[in-house]
Structure formats: C-alpha cells, structure tokens
Amino acid sequence: MAKIIPFKAVRPTRDKVNLLAARSYDSYTAAQVESRLRDNPFSFLHIVNPGYKFQKEISGVERYGLVRNRYEEFKEDGIFMQDEKPSFYIYKIVNRDGLKFTGIVAAASVQDYEDDVIKKHEDTLEYRETVLKEYVKTIGFNAEAVLLTYPDNPNLNEIILSVMQNRPEYEFTTTYRDTHYLWNVDDEELLKKIQEIYAEIPALYIADGHHRSASSYLLAKDLKEENPEHTGDESYNYFMSFLIPESDLKIYEFNRLVKDLNGLEKEEFLIKLDESFRIENRGLDYYKPSKKHHFSMYLDGEFYSLHLRKNKYKINNALDALDAQILYTTILKPLLGIEDLRNDQRIEYSHGKKELAYVQTVIDSGSFAVGFGLLPVTTDELKKIADEGLKMPPKSTYIEPKLRSGVTVYEF
Incomplete structure (x- = not known):
C-alpha cells in the first residue's frame, strides 16, 4: 500500500x-x-x-x-x-x-x-x-x-x-x-x-x-x-x-532518427524490411500510424507504411508487444546495427510533440538517412510492463x- x-x-x-x-x-x-x-x-x-x-x-x-x-x-x-x-x-x-x-x-x-x-x-x-x-x-x-x-x-x-x-x-x-x-x-x-x-x-x-x-x-x-x-x-x-x-x-511517442543505413543500399534495406513488414510506398503523402504494430518510415524523400507481419513475430510478454521494442528487435538492431539505444551516436530521438514533419525536415536536410514514427505508449502498456518487472527501451515515452x-x- x-x-x-x-x-x-x-x-x-x-x-x-x-x-x-x-x-x-x-x-x-x-x-x-x-x-x-x-x-x-x-x-x-x-x-x-x-x-x-x-x-x-x-x-x-x-x-x-x-x-x-x-x-x-x-x-x-x-x-x-x-x-x-x-x-x-x-x-x-x-x-x-x-x-x-x-x-x-x-x-x-x-x-x-x-x-x-x-x-x-x-x-x-x-x-x-x-x-x-x-x-x-x-x-x-x-x-x-x-x-x-x-x-x-x-x-x-x-x-x-x-x-x-x-x-x-x-x-x-x-x-x-x-x-x-x-x-x-x-x-x-x-x-x-x-x-x-x-x-x-x-x-x-x-x-x-x-x-x-x-x-x-x-x-x-x-x-x-x-x-x-x-x-x-x-x-x-x-x-x-x-x-x-x-x-x-x-503520453507522447518518441520517433527514431538514424544517420545511415548501415552500409545497405536503399533497395537492399527495403527487401530486408519486407521479411517482417508489409510495406507500402506512400510517396509524398504524410503518413502517421493509426494502429499498434504499424509504423511510419521516411526514407529518401518518401513516406512508407510498415505493418508488422504477425506470423513472423512472436509476443511472449508485455514488452514484446511494445512498438518501440518491435522496432528495435526487427529493424534497429538486426538491420541497422544499433544495439545500444542509449549510447549509439547513430540514433537520435524526436518526441511526438514535434510531429513527423520534423522527422521529414531533418532527413531532407541530410542530417539523417531514415526516420521511424510510432504511436504513443498507452498507460495500460506502461503499467503492464512495470507489473511484469520489465523495462522499456530508452526514449519510449515523452510524458x-x-x-x-x-x-x-x-x-x-
């Protein structure tokens, strides 16, 4: 008590x-x-x-x-x-x-x-x-x-x-x-x-x-x-x-900005993404995810929607179901080579109050190669992760x- x-x-x-x-x-x-x-x-x-x-x-x-x-x-x-x-x-x-x-x-x-x-x-x-x-x-x-x-x-x-x-x-x-x-x-x-x-x-x-x-x-x-x-x-x-x-x-989300594609060409990167996500090129249409396990990506002047292929991803606990964790385990770590989310200098974070327009602007300026937009964490998700004694990836919430x-x- x-x-x-x-x-x-x-x-x-x-x-x-x-x-x-x-x-x-x-x-x-x-x-x-x-x-x-x-x-x-x-x-x-x-x-x-x-x-x-x-x-x-x-x-x-x-x-x-x-x-x-x-x-x-x-x-x-x-x-x-x-x-x-x-x-x-x-x-x-x-x-x-x-x-x-x-x-x-x-x-x-x-x-x-x-x-x-x-x-x-x-x-x-x-x-x-x-x-x-x-x-x-x-x-x-x-x-x-x-x-x-x-x-x-x-x-x-x-x-x-x-x-x-x-x-x-x-x-x-x-x-x-x-x-x-x-x-x-x-x-x-x-x-x-x-x-x-x-x-x-x-x-x-x-x-x-x-x-x-x-x-x-x-x-x-x-x-x-x-x-x-x-x-x-x-x-x-x-x-x-x-x-x-x-x-x-x-609770606002933290969007992710990555400085390079880890040596991959754009087409190679998209092909690898296709293993875990259903990808749709949205062109110049501003795309913000509206459902859990859906992500926005901005790459080379275009927006993409990424929808998780659920048959390729196993959820065992509350952390596995968290969008920030999904992004880390399916893209940031295996494809972009970012293991340490706190200290890797190749990744930065932009809280959701700045919206995806900020992500688009800094990528178009050449400061970053790719950006990912997420939905905010819910209070229920936060509580479930805490109740299970688990920890979110850094910069999962801006509160x-x-x-x-x-x-x-x-x-x-």
Whole structure:
C-alpha cells in the first residue's frame, strides 16, 4: 500500500513565484539560459547555474557546493519562505494546448520504491544515479518532483475539487503560456484523509523521473548508514513527488532518427524490411500510424507504411508487444546495427510533440538517412510492463505534465 506524507515546502513568495519558476535546465537553449540569467535575477536558473555570477562555467563537485550557496542566498534574501505546517499541495497546470493536469505534491516513500509499491518501467544508468545522488546529497534538497500516477479515485478527486473552490496560493502564467495554480492543504483532518486514501492504493507508477527516484533511494541508503540514530522518519526517507490520476497523464511517442543505413543500399534495406513488414510506398503523402504494430518510415524523400507481419513475430510478454521494442528487435538492431539505444551516436530521438514533419525536415536536410514514427505508449502498456518487472527501451515515452522547478522545494 502506498505511503505518502505532507512536508513543509520551501517555496517562493507569492509575488516572486512567476519570476522564479523555471523549466528543467536541459529544456532551454544556451541563448534562452543566457537571457533569463541576464534579465531575471530571481530565476531558479541562478541556483542551478551558479557559475554565472562569476561569468565562468563551473561543473562537478565544485558546482554542487555553489548551488547550495545560491539556494541559501535566495532564502536569506526572502525570495524563498518555508511553510510552518506540513502540507500537501494541490497543483494544477493548464498548458498552452488547453490540456489540464491536476494532482498532489507530496513526499513519497523510498521504502515503497524498494518494495516495488512504486513501480518502474524504464531502465536507469548507474553512473547517472550515482552522480545525481552525490549532487542531491551536497545541495540538500529536491526542487523537481518525480511524476507518479495512480488509478483514478473518486474520493480523492472529490477532495481535490473541494480544495480548488478556494483561492489558490499561486496563480501565474509563464512565458511558455502555461498557467499554474497551487493550493496549500495543511488541515490535519484533511491530510489524514488523503493519506488514508493513498494507503488503499496498491501501487503507484513512475511516469517520469526514474533517475531522480533511484538517486533518492541510493541517498537514503547512504544517510541511513551514516546515521547511528536512524528511525525511518527522517526526511531523507522520502522524495518529492507529483501524484496525478491516470486520466490526467498525457503520453507522447518518441520517433527514431538514424544517420545511415548501415552500409545497405536503399533497395537492399527495403527487401530486408519486407521479411517482417508489409510495406507500402506512400510517396509524398504524410503518413502517421493509426494502429499498434504499424509504423511510419521516411526514407529518401518518401513516406512508407510498415505493418508488422504477425506470423513472423512472436509476443511472449508485455514488452514484446511494445512498438518501440518491435522496432528495435526487427529493424534497429538486426538491420541497422544499433544495439545500444542509449549510447549509439547513430540514433537520435524526436518526441511526438514535434510531429513527423520534423522527422521529414531533418532527413531532407541530410542530417539523417531514415526516420521511424510510432504511436504513443498507452498507460495500460506502461503499467503492464512495470507489473511484469520489465523495462522499456530508452526514449519510449515523452510524458506530460512537466512541473516547474522551484515552485515547491523538499529539503533533507
């Protein structure tokens, strides 16, 4: 059964939240980062990019300590404040496309992570887990919540809707044209009721944030060993999460771009494809797959539809049935020679929000030789793979919502 707890968030004052909140650092171009650091002294980017103060690029362990310094300065200057009571935080996002996401920011249990009550569907890289663990250990806080999902629960929905009748603590719109709302819930009776509802939910599923949750688990193990008076109630036994119902989850596909045909001529490649797929040349007609096990391919200025020959492909488990896995086992690995999907420099990924027009553009430019379009993974597929203890290929899902960093901060 899932355990979540309220916490005393460190968060920006109401007048600064729209200036402080930032997207994930990796989502900005270098020019965007520069302009925000130059023009907005309150941006959370100043904390995660502390070298800007010295006009110097700083990395590694030296950067970790400076991140902590910038964070403390924001607190000292009154840009951040900390809630006096442990709270849950109802968070709602209405994005530029009109999609709405509503959930609860809370602290989730690392013990649940270890016990597989919090289920994973994606592999992680050990070195990234370790680096992130050391980073968080030094800075002492989480500023970016792990996205967890659960089956829709009418009782929880009712509580959330009731809280949202009140004036939000925050209401701000970003330059990205997303509107964010936050309600602070610190009533003890309501907190208890929310916890009891989650305690009846058999499992939570990681939608986004596998490395963040894994590093939090490793950090808890480290700090437990270092603390002779460990009780299990310490803040390091939890990590900040944003819990949303499955119906609010929006999953996009990741399309695949490959730089060459692995030494094959176009006709050779098509003949080899014909062994596993029924192929139709669609010419210049924009083709996007509409069924599972159907794929779009763009090659040499033309679109193709690829329909899996089911008598040639055996499905033994939930992973075998996943389109990203089918593409890997039938094309990327045997024909194009791509075995390591994470590290092979010949393959890149384009999330589905960019659509196949982007795939067409970069291939026509000569940067890539062939591109493949897939359907998005469904929530049911994600859950089945997690339930069977399997892991998706990397870049199988691009999931929204994406929370802003710095709106709520969880300290260890």
